[in-house]
Amino acid sequence: MTAPKPSGKTEQNGARRILAELSVPSEPGNERWAMEEVAEAVRELGLPDATLDRLKTAVAEATMNSMEHGNQYRADVPVLIEVSASNADLFVRITDEGSGAPPAPDTETPDIEAKLEGMQTPRGWGLFLIKNMVDEMNVSGDENHHTIELVVHLDGQPEGGK
Amino acid sequence: MATRHLDVEVRQEPGAVVLDLRGEINGLAMEALNEAYAKAEAKDPEVVLLNFAQVDYINSTGIALIVGLLGRARASNRRLLACGLSEHYVEIFNITRLSDFMNVFPDEDSALTKAPA
Numbered sequence: 001m002t003a004p005k006p007s008g009k010t011e012q013n014g015a016r017r018i019l020a021e022l023s024v025p026s027e028p029g030n031e032r033w034a035m036e037e038v039a040e041a042v043r044e045l046g047l048p049d050a051t052l053d054r055l056k057t058a059v060a061e062a063t064m065n066s067m068e069h070g071n072q073y074r075a076d077v078p079v080l081i082e083v084s085a086s087n088a089d090l091f092v093r094i095t096d097e098g099s100g101a102p103p104a105p106d107t108e109t110p111d112i113e114a115k116l117e118g119m120q121t122p123r124g125w126g127l128f129l130i131k132n133m134v135d136e137m138n139v140s141g142d143e144n145h146h147t148i149e150l151v152v153h154l155d156g157q158p159e160g161g162k
Numbered sequence: 163m164a165t166r167h168l169d170v171e172v173r174q175e176p177g178a179v180v181l182d183l184r185g186e187i188n189g190l191a192m193e194a195l196n197e198a199y200a201k202a203e204a205k206d207p208e209v210v211l212l213n214f215a216q217v218d219y220i221n222s223t224g225i226a227l228i229v230g231l232l233g234r235a236r237a238s239n240r241r242l243l244a245c246g247l248s249e250h251y252v253e254i255f256n257i258t259r260l261s262d263f264m265n266v267f268p269d270e271d272s273a274l275t276k277a278p279a
Contacts, residue, residue, distance in 0.1 A: 123226040129222055
């Protein structure tokens with residue numbers, strides 16, 4: 001795993017400042033390392049605790065999705081994560097080497113009643129959770145890469161802490 | 163970061179069997195969670211309480227495992243309750259509608275004393 005660039009060496013990228021760039025081997029459990037590193041990278045933004053918890057869950061789920069479905073848990077194929085911020089928004093871009101159509105961002109809400117009745121698999125919560133944890137989820141891709149972009153609007157956030 | 167596995171202790175309390183969960187509820191927790199629930203079922207309780215007070219991470223696969231337990235409980239006419247969730251995971255139980263099908267309490271005492279019959 002590659003550690004993020006220190007926040008003191010952030011780069012200017014247009015209107016966005018890059019806060020961290022991570023390379024995460026596609027191995028089960030590494031999503032937790034990724035979410036903690038992203039949390040550390042955005043510390044300077046002073047997000048409220050609840051917003052930070054939601055972001056961490058979204059990052060973990062998107063990273064897990066990329067490791068599993070994009071990179072088929074091949075440890076030598078990394079998931080790349082870029083954390084950046086403008087004055088108005090926080091962006092986390094999570095890229096894998098998946099091929100074919102990227103995951104559909106407008107997946108239906110999982111039907112828990114059908115799951116409880118055994119008519120649907122109990123799984124299938126990942127994209128639903130991501131969409132509900134951040135302000136925007138954008139999906140893009142080409143023949144060799146898929147990217148999930150998470151956006152948190154910084155305008156209107158209450159002061160950091162509880 | 164090393165993945166923390168799930169440890170589960172099963173104990174009988176008046177009115178319920180309590181599963182004390184410690185660690186992470188992810189795909190690796192399936193065996194421990196299902197074994198512990200089977201031990202609880204063997205006591206034939208009316209109520210099974212999942213105590214999440216020492217759980218620091220639940221992912222979407224973990225949510226699926228909990229849905230599976232809830233399905234098993236409903237199929238055998240048991241009530242599955244939850245307690246000790248952090249505010250964040252209470253929110254996730256609400257978003258996923260898990261909390262529509264299992265009562266969520268702040269702690270074990272309130273779960274055991276206030277659980278609707």
